[in-house]
Amino acid sequence: MNLPAAFEEKMKSLLGTEEYEDYLRCFDEPRYYGLRVNTAKISVKEFLKISPWPLEPVPWIRNGFYYDGESCHPARHPYYFAGLYYLQEPSAMTPADRLPISPGDRVLDVCAAPGGKATELGARLCGEGVLAANDLSSSRAKGLLKNLELFGIGNVLVLSEEPGKLIPYFREYFDKILIDAPCSGEGMFRKDRKMIRAWEEHGPEFFSKMQKSIVTQAAQMLRPGGMMLYSTCTFSPEENEQTVEYLLKEYPEFSLCEMEGYEGFCPGIADAALTPDAALEKTVRIFPHRMKGEGHFVALLKKGDVGPACEEFPPVRTYERRQYKKPLPEELSDFLKLVRRPLDPSRIDIRAERAYYMPEDLPDLSGVRFLRTGLLLGELKKNRFEPSQALAMNLKKEEFANTVDLSADDGRVIRYLKGETLDLSDLVSQKEKGWYLVCVDGYPLGFGKLGGQTLKNKYLPGWRWQSV
Incomplete structure (x- = not known):
């Protein structure tokens, strides 16, 4: 394994010479393959009864499992097309698992594509509240939308905006925010050797500036008392502890929270900050030579009372649903008679011959670039209604x-x-x-x-x- 000399020196300093040798030896071990059960569709207990493959639990993830990626091919099974699970590297399951989500929460996934975290957040909402899943890349956002629809998540907004543009629409709106930030990817070197070349082109300094911008923008969209989880798949202190340190200095109302532990978790490094801070030990580092997974960093923060300046912000404008002044089209009403789930007619919105079932209490999104608002029920065509794939996946x-x-x-x-x-x-x-x-x-x-x-x-x- 030919690692960049600068990276090797940094890791030796981070781990110490003896442990660095243990880290190097993990490159001779095979990567781990993970499967996460979609608990919005099936319980873990029921899935284990029908699983076509032997599975081993990921010990720190309630609905995560290892599978043999050489002999098993879960993406080529009908259960995958039924949205019963998501294929995800085991350590990457950690951020969404450690952000406490309750049904009814308003949740934002800032950098959501391709959907590994967003699908888990949406599943835990149990159809209540709203999940806003954003990715700046519109092409990646399309893949994100497909994965959310495959998982059957209907109370969703799929956005494609620079996070700063979302602030006027969602200021202090969200109860929970997840930021799995773009990073230099040092924790993925074993899984994907191409990441090494990418690291040489754009290292930690490049991503650190981006991360600081994203976390401070997201901070403005979190309500007082809300929780935010920041994560990367890199080892760099500039992108990890120092990014958290920057947020705490810019927004002192934030504080670090303890997370549910696991024996393989390593505490964050207090001395890795520009100003050493023992509170940073509440963050978590995942190293591939200590756990059966790749490298990750996770920090859970809570927003306390905000300062007087924040009270000067104008309130978020409420979305005014364009309701029909007359009964729903007959062809749509006839189809909905087949649906054995109570639907609130006031939440059905019809735009450009498409019918949507909207989440409640949305802000006004005029001017925001989005791919989907709510659950697409289907399309009104000449004298008929065609139900959508998204509706099929959302139903039981x-x-x-x-x-x-x-x-x-x-x-x-x-x-x-x-x-x-x-x-x-x-x-x-x-x-x-x-x-x-x-x-x-x-x-x-x-x-x-x-x-x-x-x-x-x-x-x-x-x-x-x-x-x-």
């Missing part, structure tokens, strides 16, 4: 009147995921027709429209199973 089997439930080993599941028409003559009578929710072992995959005993496939083309 028992929440839709008509369902087709296939076992994972039924060949029709893969044919459905490929977009093919299905023969259901063994499951339905010729008199049955209309919209059906297609499920695998009781978990929704998407919609189809039945005519006779043939199901016309409505699985979203961009999500379809690709042959290897």
Whole structure:
């Protein structure tokens, strides 16, 4: 393993010569593969009953597991397409796990793509409150949106803005904020050797300036009493303890909190700050030679009472829903009769022939670049309504009147995921027709429209199973 000389010297200083040798030896070990259960769809206990592969618990993550990445291929199984789990490096599961989320919270994931943290935050909201998931890159935000929809998360805003632009819309709005900041990636060198070349092009100093800007912008969007978690996948003190130190100096109302521990966690390094501070030992460092995962840094902070200057900020403008002055379109009303879940008609918003089910108590988002606000119910077309893939994933089997439930080993599941028409003559009578929710072992995959005993496939083309 050819590591940059400057990096080696820094790590020797950070760890000491003897422990640095232990760190080097971890590069001869295989990387670890992780799977995180989507508890919004299935409990850990129930998933372990149906898991097609042997799993080993990640001991510090309640719903995290290791799997053998050489022999198992979870991304090529129908359960993946049902959104029952997310594939994520085990240490990277830590930030979202350690940010305390309660149903009903307003939550912001500042740098959210591709969705590893946002999907867990959304799952723990249990459909209540709102998750705002932001990524500056619009192309990455598209992947983020897909992962959130796959997980069945509907109370969502997917934004693509520079975080500073969000402040006027969300000042002191959020209860919880997660910042998994762009970083130099030193903790990922073993997992992805290309990160070494990227480090040589843009090292810690480049990212440190960006991180300080992001944390101070996010601080203004957190309500007093709210909690913020800052994390990186690097070892650099400039990007870790010193970034936290900068936030505490700029916003002294913030304080560091203790986190739920684990025997492999290392405390943050008080002397790594420009001004040594014992409180920084409340932060957590994860080293790959001490735990079965890659490198990470995590800091949990709480915002106390704000100063008088903050009271001068204008209040956040409330979103005024563009409600219909007349009943909902008949084709939409007829379809919603199939949905066995109470829906508040005042939260249905129709824009450009698309119907959305909006989260409650949103600010006015006029002028913000976003990919999605709320749950896309579907599209109003000439004399008909086409339900969305997002709605299918948001529903549970028992929440839709008509369902087709296939076992994972039924060949029709893969044919459905490929977009093919299905023969259901063994499951339905010729008199049955209309919209059906297609499920695998009781978990929704998407919609189809039945005519006779043939199901016309409505699985979203961009999500379809690709042959290897």
